[in-house]
Amino acid sequence: MATPTRTIPIVSAACGPSEDKIQMRSITGVFTRWRWAMVWLTQALFYGLPWLTMHGRQAVLFDLQADRFFLFGAVLYPQDLIYLAGLLVISALLLFFATTLAGRVWCGFACPQTVYTELFQWIEHRTEGDRQARLRLDRSPWNGQKLLRRGGKHLAWALLALWTGFTLVGYFTPIRELAQAVPHQLGPWESFWIGFYGLATYGNAGFLRESVCQHMCPYGRFQGSLMDASTLYVAYDERRGEPRAPRPRGSDPVQRGSGACVDCTLCVQVCPVGIDIRQGLQAACISCGLCIDACNQVMDKLRAPRGLIRLASERELSHAGMPALTLRAHLGRRRVIVYGGLIVLASTLMALSFIHRPTLRLNAVRDRAVLARQVENGAVENVYRLQLMNASERARDVQVDVAGADGLSLTAPARVHLAAAGAHMQTVTLRLPPEQARVLAGQVLPIRIGIAGTDGHAIEHAETSSTFMVPR
Structure with missing residues (x-):
């Protein structure tokens, strides 16, 4: 019988304030390798994309000054921001989908706060030493060695933060031009945003760190509504682990009247947000799995089975002997199917819309200074921009045409050359012959103004509606 769907209660309180700031212990294992793989993947994309070129220009460039966005050969205008809305919807659905399957995995592996905190902590480890060395350095008085280590760390942090800010601005200002302008020809706005985003990176990843996850990020507060009894999360098997007590290697905890947990606290020491996973699922937990790596290493040394801390569901942990759900069973859950179906539907619709978007665009605005004018022999003219x-x-060559009332025509052929990714303002005059002007006097005629490519490539047409005013 299917397990009823319900939300998972989550402990909102993380560990209380301590005398020392959180200093993570270094660990190795499957989850650690996956975290670093995501760090390399996300940062290779972020730092590398602005340097790619396509069709002689930067492949990914959001040119706000020219109101154009270049995305791997596609040219987008502000009118195409609907695709940004679609991308945000798909991203939200992906977040819901991942949370329903495995809790807060986005936070643990791909969130920018997590990624940059990992990079900053790696620098800290290289400059100040391992966890115990950093704790001793925190408590030691200021001297030459502490000043050198702390100064080297902050210098490396600042350089990485500035490079991050420079790269972000490189998505909006051509990055090669930006690099040539550093430092003396850099514009005021570029300088401001490089400094602002660099300072934000420096502060968030270097100082705020776990506080962002614990207090500033809203995701941890509502993730429980996206989880049910079958959702996987990083969990401590209390049935197996309690009561906690140290024991010799290879000994049987059952014979000693204790649980599998030896209370080594390594799971707390490796946690990026400083929580004790043995207290249950908590809002601050980012599902990074580092405590799993630490606990598995301890179990290996004790020659005990792994999995005291593991990815498990409440359904599995609350019923002794109940097997874990298979991957097929996880993917067949109602919530997963709903979110997955919405992702496929939204992605398909957005992809089809993007592929078939028109590359010729036309807007017509009536000349407000001259709504309508009568010229020789009683003919009527309207002017449009x-x-x-x-x-x-x-580049494209296009021809302007008009359709509407009988006899309506352009006063002169309008052939326009459009540069690649270019926009052009063209003034045209439409004329209605005297005979039709007398018959239609005082009316407002609906018309269609269109453009068509004439450059021998695939024929494409764009049109817009407007009106033609005939004075009395």
Whole structure:
């Protein structure tokens, strides 16, 4: 019988304030390797993408000054921000999907706060030593060695933070031009944003660290509503672990009247947010799995089975002897199917819309200064300003045409050359012959203004609606 769906209670309190700041102990294991793999993957993308070129320009560039966004050969205008909304919706659904399956894994492996904190802590480990050395350094008085180690750490932090800010600005200002402008020709806005984002990275990853996860991030507060009794999360098997007591290697805890946990506290020492996973699922837990790596190493040394701390569900932990759900059973849960289906649907619709988006765009605005004018022999003219946009990486030649009332025509052929990823304002005049003007006097006629490519490539057409005013 299927397990009823319900939300998981989560302890909101992390560990209380302590005399020392949290100093993580270094650990190795499966989850540690996965964390570093995500660090390398995300940062290779972030730092590397601005340096890629395509069609002679930066492959990913958000040119706010020109109101154009270049994305691997695609040219987007502000009118295309609907795709950003779609991307945000898909990202939210992916977050819900991942949380339903395995809790707060996004926070533990790919969140920017986690990634940069990991990088900053790696620098700290290299400059100040392991956990015990850092704790001793924290308590020691200021001297030459402490000043050198702390100064070296903060210098490396500042350089990484500034490089991060420089890279972010490189998505909005061509990064090669930005690099050539550093430091003397850098503009005021570029300087401000490099400094601002660099300072934010320096402060969040270097000082706030776990406080962002514990107090500032709202995700930890509502993740319980996305989880049910079958959701996997980093859990301590209390049935097996309690009561805690130290024991010799290879001894049987059952014969000694104790649990498998030897109360070594390594699970607390490796935790990035400083919680004790043995207190149950907590809002501050980011599901990084480092406590699993630490506990498994201790179990290996004690020649005891692994899995005292593991990825498990409340369903598995609350019923002795109940087997863990298979991957197929996890993916077949109702919530997972709903979120997965919505992701597939939204991604498909967005992809189809993006692929078939028009590369020729046209907007028509009536000349407000002259709504309508009568010229020789009683003919009537209206003047329009056309905004033509070329959302492709090749130049286009287009022809303007008009449809509507009989006899309505352009006063002169309007052939326009559009540069690659270019926009152009073109003034055109439409004329209605005297005979039709007398018959239609005083009316407002609906018309269609269109453009069509004439450069021999695939024929593409764009049009917009407007009105033609005939004076009395």
